[in-house]
Amino acid sequence: MAKIKIQLNETKKDSILKNAAMLFRSKGFKATSVRELADTLGVEAPSLYNHIGSKAELLQEICFDIAADYSTFMQTIISSPENADKKTKKLIEFHIQKLFIDFDKVYVADYEWKQLPKKQLGEFLIQRKIYENNFVEIIEEGIKKKLFKKLQPRITVLTILSAVRGLEFLKSKKNNFTVEVLQQNMVNHLLNGITN
Template sequence: MLDLAVLLHSYANSTRPGHGRFLSQSFSGNPIKQKGLGRDVKPKNNQQFGARGRLVNLVSCISMKTLTRKEEIIEVASQLFKEKGYNAVSMRDIALAMGIKAASLYNHISGKQELLSTLILRVAREFTLGMNSVMQSSESPLKKIERIIELHIDITVNYSEGLAALNNDWMHLENEDLESFVRMREDYEENFRQIIKQGIELGEIKSYHPEVILFSILSTLRTLYLWYQKRGKLDVNLLKREMVAVLIQGII
């Protein structure tokens, strides 16, 4: 079996010329010469590595992007938080996934809490900016709801790891970060609620209880990231068109 340490060592030394060859070969199934062993090793299917295989995929994906060191740390942490949950991930786990020493992480971040708050508040601000744009428009309530659905889909596609942290680990935020997140979430829901009520008053939306409509739409949209990844990368425009049709059809 291909040693995980060899893969991590390769990533840690990724600034060396030709570093990409190691990882690309490890996924193609071609023999890899393990340094110091003097023999070729035929990698098995990556799924056979279980957690190790997922870690290899993670390192490979990150290495293909042009990110600052801090952004790399956030990216790796977001993947691990999503897979294992915030409480189950240590700074040592993050360092191991990056092939560096845990102490090196603190040159770029203050700790795990900073990683969590960065992930969650980044996504929360995207929702807030999107909702502010919707609220400032002169569109009908029904059209505003369509735009909110599309907003959730865009954020799902672009921030799936951040959404996982937001939905599953927001309660681990601390102090001002927790207060800021809760305030943004409550403001978002209240704006959505007011749009629904206005739609009912204007006769665009059936006179169901606004809380039932709000819950029905948001509960679907907030778990969309789970379904979207399991189904594979669907065409975003198709997803927007059909989700808008399905969710809106039940309230008009």
């Protein structure tokens, strides 16, 4: 009788979520079967249901965990006394670092959220919108203080968020840039592009 494979300092639930995120990222949520997930954990599919409620619940936990992390960081940024340019810099750096630490989960939250059950999809989009609005306010603040050029704040935010979201392409390639190099390059590009 096989047991769910776990690593040191990891609960079974952690292991399930980690493997689910890996599969959901590489194949997509819909294209990943519960049997497949069970395989990677070295166990039969129905055994998983001693630990999870449903397949959809896994996607849900991944997406909302990541959303919560972003929300938490945004709160610390908002309540910090720094200027808009420094805030923006820190946000860009955070996104890049977060992608490296929680690659699979961040990817899933970025690209597979559409597969969330209808009700949670709505809640997820609301949280995204709040995050985006917070970011827009920071940009607007920067424009008001003449730190930033007069561009449409919403387009600026979308441009920045999209750019950092696209980093997944660099992870799996030979071009193995370090987090620091990526942060430096992208801050330079994306921040200087809107700075007066």
